[in-house]
Amino acid sequence: MAEPFDEAPVPETGRALPTEILGLRSTIDNIDAALVHLLAERFRATQRVGELKATEGLPPADPQRDRQQIDRLKAIASGAGLDPEFAEQFRHFIVSEVIRRHERIAAEHAAAGRADEVPPLDTYS
Numbered sequence: 001m002a003e004p005f006d007e008a009p010v011p012e013t014g015r016a017l018p019t020e021i022l023g024l025r026s027t028i029d030n031i032d033a034a035l036v037h038l039l040a041e042r043f044r045a046t047q048r049v050g051e052l053k054a055t056e057g058l059p060p061a062d063p064q065r066d067r068q069q070i071d072r073l074k075a076i077a078s079g080a081g082l083d084p085e086f087a088e089q090f091r092h093f094i095v096s097e098v099i100r101r102h103e104r105i106a107a108e109h110a111a112a113g114r115a116d117e118v119p120p121l122d123t124y125s
């Protein structure tokens with residue numbers, strides 16, 4: 001059975017879409033899939049960084065690293081013909097989520113540490 005995204009487009013005008021648009025949409029679908037796989041791989045790496053930061057007692061965000069990444073990414077974007085401000089916003093969208101997750105990992109790590117603590121013996125009860 002055909003998936004919904006395999007079906008021929010029926011534009012409101014009733015006219016068939018130019019073949020070039022169909023070809024470009026296929027390219028766009030491939031790029032979107034690659035982006036999702038790359039993002040998933042990036043989140044796996046940042047997840048591990050978050051765990052290591054939590055065990056080492058390091059803060060979730062690293063402003064110095066952020067500044068280096070922003071400068072690097074904006075230069076790459078300029079060279080690639082992508083608006084550097086857009087590249088920075090896109091990075092900010094992703095890294096905000098990474099930091100939110102790192103904060104959660106740190107909180108869980110702290111809670112697990114407290115659960116491991118042996119409570120003092122209450123000799124009065």
Ligand SMILES: C=C(O[C@@H]1C=C(C(=O)O)C=C[C@H]1O)C(=O)O
Pocket residue numbers: 046049050060061062063065066069094095098099102
């Ligand atoms: C992943 C890290 O933690 C945070 C998230 C970053 C990111 O997603 O690229 C970069 C710096 C940190 O603010 C890190 O320090 O490397």
